[in-house]
Amino acid sequence: MASSPDHHINGDTKTHISKKPKLSQNFITAAEIAAEFSHHDPNVARINNGSFGSCPASLIEAQRRWQLKNLAQPDHFYVNELKKGIHRSRTIIKELINADHVDEVSLVDNATTAAAIVLQQTAWGFSESKFGKGDAVVMLHYAYGAVKKSIEAYVTRAGGYVIEVPLPFPLKSNDEIISEFKKALVIGKANGRRVRLAVIDHITSMPCVVIPVEELVKICREEDVDQIFVDAAHGIGCTDVDMKRIGADYYTSNLHKWFFCPPSIAFLYCRKSPKCPELHHPVVSHEYGNGLAIESASVGNRDYSPQLVVPSVLEFINRFEGGIEGIKKRNHETVVEMGQMLANAWGTHLGCPSEMCASMIMIGLPACLGILSENDTEELRIHLREKFGVEVPIYFRPPKNGEVESINGYCRISHQVYNKVDDYYKFRDAINQLVSEGFTCAQLSN
Numbered sequence: 001m002a003s004s005p006d007h008h009i010n011g012d013t014k015t016h017i018s019k020k021p022k023l024s025q026n027f028i029t030a031a032e033i034a035a036e037f038s039h040h041d042p043n044v045a046r047i048n049n050g051s052f053g054s055c056p057a058s059l060i061e062a063q064r065r066w067q068l069k070n071l072a073q074p075d076h077f078y079v080n081e082l083k084k085g086i087h088r089s090r091t092i093i094k095e096l097i098n099a100d101h102v103d104e105v106s107l108v109d110n111a112t113t114a115a116a117i118v119l120q121q122t123a124w125g126f127s128e129s130k131f132g133k134g135d136a137v138v139m140l141h142y143a144y145g146a147v148k149k150s151i152e153a154y155v156t157r158a159g160g161y162v163i164e165v166p167l168p169f170p171l172k173s174n175d176e177i178i179s180e181f182k183k184a185l186v187i188g189k190a191n192g193r194r195v196r197l198a199v200i201d202h203i204t205s206m207p208c209v210v211i212p213v214e215e216l217v218k219i220c221r222e223e224d225v226d227q228i229f230v231d232a233a234h235g236i237g238c239t240d241v242d243m244k245r246i247g248a249d250y251y252t253s254n255l256h257k258w259f260f261c262p263p264s265i266a267f268l269y270c271r272k273s274p275k276c277p278e279l280h281h282p283v284v285s286h287e288y289g290n291g292l293a294i295e296s297a298s299v300g301n302r303d304y305s306p307q308l309v310v311p312s313v314l315e316f317i318n319r320f321e322g323g324i325e326g327i328k329k330r331n332h333e334t335v336v337e338m339g340q341m342l343a344n345a346w347g348t349h350l351g352c353p354s355e356m357c358a359s360m361i362m363i364g365l366p367a368c369l370g371i372l373s374e375n376d377t378e379e380l381r382i383h384l385r386e387k388f389g390v391e392v393p394i395y396f397r398p399p400k401n402g403e404v405e406s407i408n409g410y411c412r413i414s415h416q417v418y419n420k421v422d423d424y425y426k427f428r429d430a431i432n433q434l435v436s437e438g439f440t441c442a443q444l445s446n
């Protein structure tokens with residue numbers, strides 16, 4: 001295994017961490033990549049990086065060293081190292097996402113926490129009568145389930161009116177998304193209501209598709225939407241994440257999905273603007289009132305190591321040709337190639353054009369598998385895991401009125417640096433075997 005960056009990552013050491021990817025030919029080798037992910041279960045084709053991400057061995061080691069620093073002398077760690085270390089990580093992220101100021105970047109546990117922070121503030125808008133009862137919040141129908149629940153808990157309960165933007169699937173173009181979004185804003189503004197918040201995914205989870213966030217943010221501004229929150233749980237390392245170009249008020253991305261951090265860490269960007277009210281961490285502690293970034297770095301005694309390894313992560317990423325941009329590009333190209341290979345092998349199609357996907361893609365499963373419900377997708381997923389050693393999520397698309405013999409089951413495959421072509425062949429062959437045996441999902445529920 002290549003030497004790990006740990007000895008640089010000492011709270012007091014003058015760290016020299018290159019923000020630039022390597023220019024030489026001295027890139028990480030295939031053998032080194034295999035060693036970095038040798039803790040992955042060799043019996044499983046992990047083509048589902050999207051759900052939980054992945055963390056290489058050298059970063060698990062770097063995290064462990066931070067944990068030991070804390071355990072060795074907690075008073076020194078908390079007083080002298082923690083704040084500095086988190087500030088260093090925030091500075092790196094600020095640069096990567098093209099934010100104006102490090103104060104705009106807070107580190108939190110995950111996208112779910114970031115959503116709670118934003119939605120809590122929306123709830124206060126209702127409870128403090130800044131918003132009228134029935135003012136609207138707009139979200140996509142394909143918003144992540146947990147975020148939808150959060151909207152229910154914070155917005156619906158506080159008296160807000162929630163509008164879901166329906167989206168067709170399979171998708172053919174961005175225009176389909178844009179026109180549905182515009183229609184939802186018209187509904188949101190009906191009867192003198194105001195749209196207080198738009199929650200827009202950058203990459204939806206299931207089915208997965210890259211949403212044209214820049215265009216949607218622009219439309220929100222034209223239509224006088226108060227605030228825009230982009231849920232980019234899959235953002236950094238998977239698609240282009242540029243705060244100035246996107247122009248949202250709030251933007252969150254996990255770093256444990258496509259950025260190799262150990263679980264769990266996300267950033268929450270909050271644009272500095274007199275129009276954006278103060279956000280607060282839902283776990284209130286000593287730093288309450290000192291700004292979200294400082295509040296988030298002090299939520300009691302806990303393990304902050306995922307937030308401290310970001311400089312090591314950057315070093316890991318920069319061992320790859322082109323750094324994070326190179327990884328992203330190659331993941332995209334390969335996942336499209338693998339998606340097309342599977343669709344051809346099964347006689348199906350992709351869920352959207354290749355330019356609407358990043359490092360994950362949806363592929364139709366053969367209709368003869370008889371996927372007729374969400375329960376079928378769950379059962380089939382377990383069957384693929386247990387019988388074939390393939391880990392892949394499956395989406396149920398309810399048939400439209402009048403459709404016969406339609407494809408109602410789509411799988412979502414991911415590609416990350418550790419994946420091999422054989423992972424996808426294993427999946428292809430598993431489905432082909434099921435088809436040739438005359439398998440249907442009805443057999444699993446019996």
Ligand SMILES: Cc1ncc(COP(=O)(O)O)c(C=O)c1O
Pocket residue numbers: 050051110111112113143144146147201203204205231232233234254
């Ligand atoms: C679009 C979206 N939002 C939010 C989340 C929640 O992420 P986490 O569980 O890391 O908080 C996910 C997780 O996959 C997601 O896909």
